[in-house]
Amino acid sequence: MEVAGRGFARVSAVCLHHGPYTATITPAGGGYLDLATVYRNMVKELAALAEADVLQVMVKGTDWMPGSLLVDGALQAVGLTRGRLPARLYCPMIVAETGAKLSKSLIRSGEAALPAGAEPWMLDTRKWPGTVGEFADRLLNLAGLLLSHPRHFFRSYSAAELSRLMSLPAGSPAT
Template sequence: MKDAVNPPLPVLVSPVSVTAGAVLHSADFIRHRLRAGGRDSIVLYAGVQINGTPHLGTNVMQSAAFLLAQAARERFGVAARIRFGALDNAPYETRACPETGSLYERSYRQALGGRRIEELVARHYGGLFDELSAATGVGYEVETYTSQQSGHAFREEFLASLGLMDTLRWVLAPSSGTVPVNFPCPQCGWSQKFGERTELLSAGDQEARFAAFCLDHGKYLVDVTPATDAFIGLTTLHRNLVKERVAARDDALPVIVKGADWAPGCRLLDEAFLCYPGTLPPPRLFTPVVLCDSGAKLSKSLIRQGAADLPAATEPWMLDASVWEGTVGEYARMLLGLVSRMLSEPRHFERGYTTREVARLMGRRGPGPSGGAG
């Protein structure tokens, strides 16, 4: 009778992976770095975009981070915790110069302010992270990009990257060699997206001076030292390089957790690391990506713009976690169950899953009505 009420979940079938026979669990990819460095603790780093409600793919990556940290603790006997970087530098609004077409943008941080950013983080991730932490016994912390870039270590690494930019620019931007930096206008918070009118005037180990331009307030100067508070806007690869260089200063082994769609970009990050004498890039763990029927990554923005179709068997909560029918605790348990199955073998973890396949694995026959947030 019980089996009729709770039938077994559908079987998960994956092709043989390159690492089949060599790796029993995806956490084992970091074993050699733990042994080589003699570390007794690890910190897993993952990013959180603060630009709207999360979708399933984002929450799969976050759940995987907790489960990977738990597995590392149990398999290697090390302390493990997670540090989520809340990217409050995502663009909130954009405008174009009427004469040149050059784009200017204002980030969530500049548009909303610190208190509203904290509210967004708490609303979209606080309850879920607390549930995942309680279930796995893994602690976590959330730090905004604004806070990260204001630290002495970040600014020191940023200044160091300027000294290596003749080499780094062809790694971080191999097609153009242009790695822009932008600084929000101190009066209005707008900055030039691609930094066409941002000029490096001088640079040294402890200080750099830039000239930038605002559509409304004209030219302004920015001085960057380890102690100044100017907001530093960097390209995605440049920002991640600096953040990972800062993470490498920690006594714990830094482990970078990203969706598998990041793998091509990490090739460039790893090469950028090697531009620094005597350094190695951090170990990386890539989590499954949730896909559309076409095989492309599930993208709310493309669907909203009409550039991609809503995939079949995509339930409302897969695109917007806030309409999950039930409590946050039930959502967390669903995620942990789903991602635990993915982690049961590396071949299951080293692949993508369409929303249709996720629904099948959950034993759900199709989309149902959306409900309120848990």
């Protein structure tokens, strides 16, 4: 990406189907470039890195792995070296019974219903039916299970399976 003051930005890329192309974006128009999510994540990560004495770890769903490459490129474009890029932890995705990502924003906005197997506490932890201590114990138990073997961590979980795993008392085996 080439930026010339506030006048324009020129973005060059390669489409796998159509080959190389360049789009020039100006305040008056010139092209459409949807960078909302990439830009938002770049700004969040750059702001987090402002605290030099703090190890920042970005926690993201596995669906964001490809997008992180774009964020890394943007962070390098503003002057960060690879050694200064934030550490990232990619967590398993929670999906509805259809396999679609459990979308908190769509459900909260009323554009989608809570899918079968999903519980209200999955969108708002204050709705956990037990105590805060019990929730913390169950969450730590779940984290221990997920981190016990890569086969548990590098996959997606249905909302119903997450609910089942969280219903197990702390310390119980979760086969």
